Amino acid sequence: MSTGNFDLNELKRRMQGATQALKHELGGLRTGRASASMVEPVQVEAYGSHMPLNQLATVSVPEPRLLSVQVWDRSMVKAVEKAIVDSNLGLSPATEGQVIRLRIPELNQERRKELVKVAHKYAEQARVAVRHVRRDGLDTLKKLEKNHEMSEDDQERLAGDVQKATDSVISEIDQLLAAKEKEILTV
Structure with missing residues (x-):
């Protein structure tokens, strides 16, 4: 029997999408160090519309x-x-001609802990998104097996592959979180 119209690579791609979103969100979290991604969300009223900085x-x-x-x-x-x-980034601009300088102030310990909580929230959202993708994949497999478009053995094998992919992506999310947490807490 064939594996029906099940695409494991598509599931992996969707799971990686959650990881990419997490990287983007974590990049926007302010740590003690300057990062160009900190000002990415800033929208400027320019030429009659809102434009990204x-x-x-x-x-x-x-x-x-x-x-x-x-x-x-x-x-x-x-x-x-x-x-x-x-933009509520807590940055005060110093303008010199066409150059705006933004000093990144030190973070106090309380603010660092708040940022770690936010990072954990982002990571949990990413994990949930990955689990939703896994559930969708497993549901598709069960449906294919139920409709006799796939053998039970193939369904179980592919379900194992889906779980391995899920574990891999969640592990990657945990690593991203650990790195960001370390970066935030480093004084």
């Missing part, structure tokens, strides 16, 4: 605790500065 400026990290935002259009400097202040 990275479409109006180049963000670089010249020092570990400093972000440099090079605004391309001189007329947009004030708008970018206002957007950064309004």
Whole structure:
């Protein structure tokens, strides 16, 4: 019997999507070090619409605790500065011509613990997403086996493969979380 229309690679791709989303969310979490991804969510009121900061400026990290935002259009400097202040990132911009410098303040221990909790929440959301993908895959396998489009042995073998893929991705999520937690708690 064939394995029906079951695609393990598609499930793995969907699971990796959860990991990618987690990486993106963790990248936005502020640690004690500067990262260009910290200002990714900043939306600037420019040219009559809201635009992401990275479409109006180049963000670089010249020092570990400093972000440099090079605004391309001189007329947009004030708008970018206002957007950064309004973004609740806790950063205060210092403008020098078309360059906005953002000093990253030290995090106190209480704030670090809060950030770790947020990171754990993000990781749990990613785990749940992976488990949903696993459940979808297992449901598909059961349906195929029930409709006699797949043998019971194939169904069990593929269910094992789905579980291995799930375990692998959840392990990766745990590693990402551990690394981010270490980064946040490092003083």
